[in-house]
Amino acid sequence: MAITSTALHFSNLQFQFQASSSWNFNPQLSNSLSALSYKPNFQILRTQFPKPLCLASNGTDSASRVAVLDPSLAVKKKAMDIAPGLKGTSIFLVGMNSSMKTSLGKLLADALRYYYFDSDSLVEEAAAGKFGAKSFKESDEEGFRVSETEVLKQLSSMGRLVVCAGDGAVQSSTNLALLRHGISIWIEVPLEMVARGEMEDQMQLAVTDSVSDSEVDQVLTQLASLYEKMRGGYGTADATVSLQKIAYKLGYDDLNAVTAEDMTLEVLKEIEKLTRVKRMMEEAAKPF
16 A cells, blocks of 8 residues: 555544643543663574573562562552552653563553553554555655654653653654653663564564574674664663663573563662652642
8 A cells, every 4th residue: 555645644542631741740640541882792692591490589578579479469569559659640661672672561551550552553553554664664754753753742642551662752852852741761671682582573474493693693783783873862761671680680690581570560660769759859849
């Protein structure tokens, strides 16, 4: 299908909603929706490690025991604790696209009782799928960027959303400003893991069970280049959650041992810190 318009229409986003201001924890937020250059470690990508059978805990408190026995319960408990202070503020997840980022986003939305959206998927849907979006971008990149901004504009005007934002969200000052309508979190996943996910997708499409070393190196090189281009935009996020740091914190030698629940719990902790600081600032600003 030929795409001639310089902007796409997003009829599926025409919901009734109340506009929300930048994330200032306004109680009337909508409650309805009704550094150094990165050098790839090629060896990590090609090495598989066994996943630990359990997570060791040196703590004695009940929260630690809950996290060990059932991480999903710990996520839900933390979400319940911070939800009142969050007051419906939307969450925008930025960073390289990966299965971890997607799984985290859906889990976070479920825990907070929010709605989940993927901004790239909305653009693709409006362009009749991935191939249509790719064709549109190649034939009219400016129009494609306008469409990305339109999606973010509509999403940022709503409350109670978890949005997995595509790279277009950090490529312009306009889009970065739209992210300020919510809380933005940079989900930092090692490029080797992102590349592995891409290669697995390619193998499924090509119906093959192997890829050459040159193909792996090419994907990593492309991702490293993209990362350097996007890193400045990612760095404007309100907080960063790093998979590598979580693995170190939990005592994992294998990065694959880090689960979506581990990442989601850390995101919730960062959100809790941000809301606490915001509340303290508001209290300090009150007249005597």
